[in-house]
Every structure is written in structure tokens, then in C-alpha cells.
Amino acid sequence: MYRVLQPNPIVVKELRSRMRGGRPYMILTGYLLGLSLVCFGILRVFEGQAQNGAPIISAHVGQGLFAALALAETLLIVFLTPAVTAGAISSEREQLTYDLLIATPLRPSRILSGKLVAALWYVLLLIFAAVPLGSVILLFGGVSPRDLAKALLLLLLTAVAAGMLGLLCSTLARRTLRATIITYLLILAIVVGSYFVVLLRTASAQPGTTVTSRALAVSPFSAMTSIVMRGATPGGPAPGGMMFDGPRPMMMFDANMLMNMPPFNNFTYGLIDYNNPNGPVVQPVYRYAYVAYPLFSLICYWLASHVVRPRRRWRLGLIDLVMLLLVLLVAGVGGYWLEIDTVTRFLR
Amino acid sequence: MTAAIETTNLTKRYGRTVALDQLNLRVQPGTIYGFIGPNGAGKTTTLRMVAGLLEPSAGQVRLLGxxxxxxxxxxxRLVGYMPDFFGVYDDLRVWEYLDFFARCHNLPGAKRRSTVEGLLELVDLTPKRDAFVQSLSRGMQQRLCLAHALVHDPPILLLDEPASGLDPRARVELRELLRTLRDMGKTIILSSHILSELAEVCTEMGIMQGGHLVASGTLAEVQRQLGGERQLRFSVLRGVEQARVILAGTAGAGRIDQLEIDTSHSPITSEPTTAHLPELHASATTLSVVWSGDAEATASLISRLVTAGVALTSVVDETNDLEELFLQLTAA
Known part of the structure; x- marks a missing residue:
């Protein structure tokens, strides 16, 4: 009973040492300062336009702020989280403390979960520290609290997924530097790679037709865009179409103008599921991300929990059965929620 | 009696390389057992397998049965392990470091606090309780690492190269600490590639070479197993022939070698180097005799030589020739 109530020693240790010194506070300050500057910049642009006589609707300001803040925060989280988790296990190996750790009764799975929780605590601190900044949006309106909550949830899922990827690389690589580089390269491959797939498909398509690619579903930026744009275009997009094309009536900076710039102009609000029994339906990209990211995180954690073992790495045990059931559960429930045809048919 | 540590045909292979070949070792409780051998002899491999960090390719290990x-x-549960190269966590205070490992061993709150304080006392780090771990000297870090291996009060301690990198004073302190731990009833296995580090503190030792245990037992036993001979060395100024006759006729004396100079270990056949030496030593001859007599017999032999008119300048009883044997062995 005592063991159950006992906090994970790794979490206690990590929180004690991680929050020491100026660095964590400097990162937090820099992060908030960066986001504040983004907000300030957006406000200045609107202010300048208002001074030039453009009719500025308060909702536009809110939407512009929301879009810029959400995407900037995604960018920061995607690139800060691996920096925090990629050293989790490899640094123990580098500092030659790994042997000391595995000679204790602490199970490798507990080492891993402790490391993840400790690293994510810090990232969560970053995300939640920015919430007051995000509340400025509500002053201007134009964005529903529901959309704010959606963006926050996506941000959290993105942080966990990026963190898990970093953790997996950390267990695989012997050196922290190598783990960090591999993590960033993989993230870049996911973000830039999916974008290039879309570009290639757009370029190879017949002129005038709109192309949507499922590759978009993996990029956190594309997923976040699909949330922030929902707020920006009242009434929603036409099914299956690119949202932000067509001539704009006025060259005015707002969220829509931001979305007309590359790479956002190639992002889409939703993907069309033609195989749906109820006829083609459009699924917003972020909904795919809500399912894909937890699934990705689970698989990364599953792999890492094997690699982290000092011996008999790939021997299967009860934990593998639990993980398999968990993966199937998330995939099944997620697939049903997304109304993916194969899943729904299987479940029926 | 159940051995504290018993290995049966313990073997570790890395691909085709055999790091440890069929080790059969028995260490009785309360022993300070020293593994001596050059780098790559298989000491660390053995310790890591006993500590459960490395899986044996063959054979088995029993701890207290x-x-x-x-x-x-x-x-x-049973082993406290201190690796040869260990790290310390930056940004952690000394007490927090021990507290962390106490938590890893599931020690409840009150017990954890008293254990941490007790261990700090034991390794003499109480004044450094709130210092950051990375600010400690090498010797202090070594003691802290030793303390971390003791948080769960294990009956067996495995210390890999505990004396490496320590200054002479820290070495003496470590030796004292090891004796204290033995008095507390712990069985200690430690390793070193330097014999003299261990000879004083170990009650038993094993010499390893190329993955084999070449000799094992008390100091005297190891010496015997290695074929080490006890020798008496007489520096004779005059009367060499007379001395040879007396030595040859004494019970307990074996082979006699004649060396040209008392400081040289080379036999007489080698090139004479006397020209470089001061005149006083120039004519001194060393007679080396394999000797199995006791102290009484040694005294009587010396007295007979002197009475017979042999001019002796020194007599050396070379009992501790182990270092030399060890060097010969590990050089081979």
C-alpha cells in the first residue's frame, strides 16, 4: 500500500533538480515574452490599419490574435518539448548514473514514466502559463471558449506526442545530443514532409481542382490551423474545398489573410471520407490529430518501455498485453468517433 | 556455512570474446574479498553479473544461498553496488541524493530520514549535507556513492575500483570505512588493478587474468598458489664462498643464486655494471636463497654466518614478493 501512495522517486528528484538555477525561469520568461511580442505585433498591425481608415471589427482582432498565438505556441511547444525529454534517459547514461538507477528496485517502466511526468510538468507549466495571455482574445471576442479549449487540448496532445518521441529517441540513442538531433529531424520530417506531400499533390493535380491529402493529418500546424480557422470563417468552409482561397474583398490583415500565406494556404480545414455509408463527410483535421497523437504517444511509450530495460528487452509480458489493448481501444474509439468506415464496419 | 557469494561456472561472452570463463568463486560472510587484475581481466564483468546488471552467458550466481x-x-535486495565510473546528479544536494536512492528502495518517510542522516554520519559527510553534489571532491563523491549503496542496508557490498583516483589520505579513510563496514557484518567484494591498494585491507583475494581466476584465498594461500617463493637475500662483503657452504648445509634452505650487486635483481650472468657504483658497494655480492625456515631458524642462520666470519652488510627477508609475481603474471 505504501508503495502505491509513494510518489515516483524520479519525479521528486527531477522536480528538485530541474527547477534549480535560473535556466527554467529564463526559458519560461523568454517563452512568455515571445508570445507577448506576437500578440503585441498583431495588435499593432490592427491599430495601424484602423488608423488608415480600415473598418476593424473587434471579432477580427480576436480571431487574428487566436490564430497567431495558437500557431506560435504550437511552434514553441513542438520545439521545446523534445529539448526537455530527449535527455531523459540518455543523460543518465552519459552521467553514468544509469547503473546506479537500475541496481535499485525501481522498475524501468517507473523510471520512464517518472522521466516523462517530470518533463511534461515543465511543458505543462509553459502551456498553462500562457493561458492568461490567451484570455486576452476573449476581450475582443470572435472566438468561442469552445475553440480555445480545443486549441488547448490539441496543444497538450502535441506536447505529449513530441515529448514521447523525444523520450523514445532518448532511450535509443546513447548520447543526448544525438537523441535531440534525431528527435528534431523526425519532427521536421513529419511537419515539412507532410507539407511537401501536399505541395506535390497540388502541383500534380489538374488546375482548378482542389486536393486534400491525408498527409496533412499528422502535422500539428495543420491541425492547429483547422481549429483557428474554424473560428475565423463563420459558417464554415465548403465541404472538401480549400478554405482560404478565392479573392479577398479587401487587403486587410486578419486571420484569413494570415491563412492566405504559405504554408497555411495549403492547409485544409478537413479531409473527406468518401467511404462513409452516409455519403461523403468532411472531418476536421484536428479531429484526426486528437486520435492520431495519443495513438502515436502510446506506441512511442510502448517501444521505449522495452528499450529502456537493461536486459531481456523484447521479452513480452503482461504490460504488453495491457498496452496492446490500450492501443486497440484508442484506435477503435477514435476510429468510431471519426466515423472511419473500416472501423465502424468492424465494430458493427 | 552458506557462502555470501557463490558462483558456479559463471561465464560471460561478448560475441566470440570470452570476458569471463567459468568462474567458480566462494566468498564467506564477513570477508573483504579483493579482485586484482589488469584492465580487461573480467573484474567488472563479474561484479556486474553478481549485481544483477548483466546477464551471464552461462553458469549461475547464488547470494546467501x-x-x-x-x-x-x-x-x-541483497547487494549494494558502486560502479567503477559513477556519475552524480548535478543540481542535487548531498542529502537529496541519498534521499532519492532511499526512495528508490521504498524506504518509508521517517526511516528514510534517519537512514540518510545515519549514512551521512557514517561516511563523514554530515558537514556537507546541504552542499551540491557536483561541488564535492572526488574522495567525498566516492564516499557519497558508497553511502548510496548502503541505503537499503544490504548484507553484500560490491565496490568496483573504489580506491581509484583517490589521494593517499582519502585512501586511508576508505580503508577505515571498509573495516567499519566489515565490523558491521557486511561481506565486501572490491576490485582493483593495483595490488598494494588491497593487500592491507582484504582478508582474501583473487587474482584475475584474461577472464580466469588464477588464484584465490588468503594472501599466503594466493602466494603459494602462484608459486611464489620466500627468499632471504644476504649482501656479503667478504666470505662469499664460506657463506655458500653454510647456506648449502642448512635445513630449510633451497636454491642459492649469486647476484653481483645488492641493488640489482639480475643474475650474475648478466653484464657487470659495477663500474658505475660507488666503491663501497662495488665488492658487495648478494646471495639469494630460497628459504622455508621460521623466524627462529632465520636468526640462527644469521648468527652462524657471522660467527663463521662472513661479513654481512644486510639481510632482507623477501616474503611479500606477491607484487612481483602479480606483475610477472599480468605481463605474460
């Missing part, structure tokens, strides 16, 4: 289980639970 219990066979090592597959997930390493037995060794985690």
Missing part, C-alpha cells in the same frame, strides 16, 4: 532471479530482484 539464494539463486539470482531473472529480473534482478534478489541482487537489488
Amino acid at each position: 539464494e539463486r539470482l532471479d531473472r529480473d534482478g530482484r534478489t541482487s537489488q
Whole structure:
């Protein structure tokens, strides 16, 4: 009973040492300062336009702020989280403390979960520290609290997924530097790679037709865009179409103008599921991300929990059965929620 | 009596390389056992397997009669392990470091606090309680690492190269600490590639070479197993022939070698180097005799030589020739 109530020693240790010194506070300050500057910049642009006589609707300001803040925060989280988790296990190996750790009764799975929780605590601190900044949006309106909550949830899922990827690389690589580089390269491959797939498909398509690619579903930026744009275009997009094309009536900076710039102009609000029994339906990209990211995180954690073992790495045990059931559960429930045809048919 | 540590045909292979070949070792409780051998002899491999950190390719380990289980639970409970190269966590205070490992061993709150304080006292780090771990000297870090291996009060301690990198004073302190721990009833296995580090503190030792245990036992036993001979060395100024006759006729004396100069170990056949030496030593001859007599017999032999008119300048009883044997062995 005592063991159950006992906090994970790794979490206690990590929180004690991680929050020491100026660095964590400097990162937090820099992060908030960066986001504040983004907000300030957006406000200045609107202010300048208002001074030039453009009719500025308060909702536009809110939407512009929301879009810029959400995407900037995604960018920061995607690139800060691996920096925090990629050293989790490899640094123990580098500092030659790994042997000391595995000679204790602490199970490798507990080492891993402790490391993840400790690293994510810090990232969560970053995300939640920015919430007051995000509340400025509500002053201007134009964005529903529901959309704010959606963006926050996506941000959290993105942080966990990026963190898990970093953790997996950390267990695989012997050196922290190598783990960090591999993590960033993989993230870049996911973000830039999916974008290039879309570009290639757009370029190879017949002129005038709109192309949507499922590759978009993996990029956190594309997923976040699909949330922030929902707020920006009242009434929603036409099914299956690119949202932000067509001539704009006025060259005015707002969220829509931001979305007309590359790479956002190639992002889409939703993907069309033609195989749906109820006829083609459009699924917003972020909904795919809500399912894909937890699934990705689970698989990364599953792999890492094997690699982290000092011996008999790939021997299967009860934990593998639990993980398999968990993966199937998330995939099944997620697939049903997304109304993916194969899943729904299987479940029926 | 159940051995504290018993290995049966313990073998570790890395691909085609055999790091440890069929080690059969028995260490009785309360022993300070020293593994001596050059780098790569298999000392660390052995310790890591006993600590449950490395899986043997063949053979088995028993700790206090219990066979090592597959997930390493037995060794985690019974063994305190200090690796040869260990790190310390930056940004952690000394007490927090020990507190962390106490938590890892599931020590409840009050017990954890008293253990941490007790261990700080034991390794003499109480004044450094709130210092950051990275600010400690090498010797202090070594003691802290030793303390971390003791948080769960294990009956067996495995210390890999505990004396490496320590200054002479820290070495003496370590030796004292090891004796204290033995008095507390712990069985200690330690390793070193330097014999003199261990000879004083170990009650038993094993000499390893190329993955084999070449000799094992008390100092005297190891010496005998290695074929080490006790020798008496007489520096004779005059009367060499007379001395030879007396030595040849004495019970307990064996082979006699004649060396040209008292400081040289080379036999007479080698090139004479006397020209470089001061005149006083120039004519001194060393007679070396393999000797098995006791102290009484040695005294009587010296007295007979002197009475017979042999001019002696010194007599050396070379009992501790182990270092030399060890060097010969490990050079081979």
C-alpha cells in the first residue's frame, strides 16, 4: 500500500533538480515574452490599419490574435518539448548514473514514466502559463471558449506526442545530443514532409481542382490551423474545398489573410471520407490529430518501455498485453468517433 | 556455512570474446574479498553479473544461498553496488541524493530520514549535507556513492575500483570505512588493478587474468598458489664462498643464486655494471636463497654466518614478493 501512495522517486528528484538555477525561469520568461511580442505585433498591425481608415471589427482582432498565438505556441511547444525529454534517459547514461538507477528496485517502466511526468510538468507549466495571455482574445471576442479549449487540448496532445518521441529517441540513442538531433529531424520530417506531400499533390493535380491529402493529418500546424480557422470563417468552409482561397474583398490583415500565406494556404480545414455509408463527410483535421497523437504517444511509450530495460528487452509480458489493448481501444474509439468506415464496419 | 557469494561456472561472452570463463568463486560472510587484475581481466564483468546488471552467458550466481532471479530482484535486495565510473546528479544536494536512492528502495518517510542522516554520519559527510553534489571532491563523491549503496542496508557490498583516483589520505579513510563496514557484518567484494591498494585491507583475494581466476584465498594461500617463493637475500662483503657452504648445509634452505650487486635483481650472468657504483658497494655480492625456515631458524642462520666470519652488510627477508609475481603474471 505504501508503495502505491509513494510518489515516483524520479519525479521528486527531477522536480528538485530541474527547477534549480535560473535556466527554467529564463526559458519560461523568454517563452512568455515571445508570445507577448506576437500578440503585441498583431495588435499593432490592427491599430495601424484602423488608423488608415480600415473598418476593424473587434471579432477580427480576436480571431487574428487566436490564430497567431495558437500557431506560435504550437511552434514553441513542438520545439521545446523534445529539448526537455530527449535527455531523459540518455543523460543518465552519459552521467553514468544509469547503473546506479537500475541496481535499485525501481522498475524501468517507473523510471520512464517518472522521466516523462517530470518533463511534461515543465511543458505543462509553459502551456498553462500562457493561458492568461490567451484570455486576452476573449476581450475582443470572435472566438468561442469552445475553440480555445480545443486549441488547448490539441496543444497538450502535441506536447505529449513530441515529448514521447523525444523520450523514445532518448532511450535509443546513447548520447543526448544525438537523441535531440534525431528527435528534431523526425519532427521536421513529419511537419515539412507532410507539407511537401501536399505541395506535390497540388502541383500534380489538374488546375482548378482542389486536393486534400491525408498527409496533412499528422502535422500539428495543420491541425492547429483547422481549429483557428474554424473560428475565423463563420459558417464554415465548403465541404472538401480549400478554405482560404478565392479573392479577398479587401487587403486587410486578419486571420484569413494570415491563412492566405504559405504554408497555411495549403492547409485544409478537413479531409473527406468518401467511404462513409452516409455519403461523403468532411472531418476536421484536428479531429484526426486528437486520435492520431495519443495513438502515436502510446506506441512511442510502448517501444521505449522495452528499450529502456537493461536486459531481456523484447521479452513480452503482461504490460504488453495491457498496452496492446490500450492501443486497440484508442484506435477503435477514435476510429468510431471519426466515423472511419473500416472501423465502424468492424465494430458493427 | 552458506557462502555470501557463490558462483558456479559463471561465464560471460561478448560475441566470440570470452570476458569471463567459468568462474567458480566462494566468498564467506564477513570477508573483504579483493579482485586484482589488469584492465580487461573480467573484474567488472563479474561484479556486474553478481549485481544483477548483466546477464551471464552461462553458469549461475547464488547470494546467501539464494539463486539470482531473472529480473534482478534478489541482487537489488541483497547487494549494494558502486560502479567503477559513477556519475552524480548535478543540481542535487548531498542529502537529496541519498534521499532519492532511499526512495528508490521504498524506504518509508521517517526511516528514510534517519537512514540518510545515519549514512551521512557514517561516511563523514554530515558537514556537507546541504552542499551540491557536483561541488564535492572526488574522495567525498566516492564516499557519497558508497553511502548510496548502503541505503537499503544490504548484507553484500560490491565496490568496483573504489580506491581509484583517490589521494593517499582519502585512501586511508576508505580503508577505515571498509573495516567499519566489515565490523558491521557486511561481506565486501572490491576490485582493483593495483595490488598494494588491497593487500592491507582484504582478508582474501583473487587474482584475475584474461577472464580466469588464477588464484584465490588468503594472501599466503594466493602466494603459494602462484608459486611464489620466500627468499632471504644476504649482501656479503667478504666470505662469499664460506657463506655458500653454510647456506648449502642448512635445513630449510633451497636454491642459492649469486647476484653481483645488492641493488640489482639480475643474475650474475648478466653484464657487470659495477663500474658505475660507488666503491663501497662495488665488492658487495648478494646471495639469494630460497628459504622455508621460521623466524627462529632465520636468526640462527644469521648468527652462524657471522660467527663463521662472513661479513654481512644486510639481510632482507623477501616474503611479500606477491607484487612481483602479480606483475610477472599480468605481463605474460
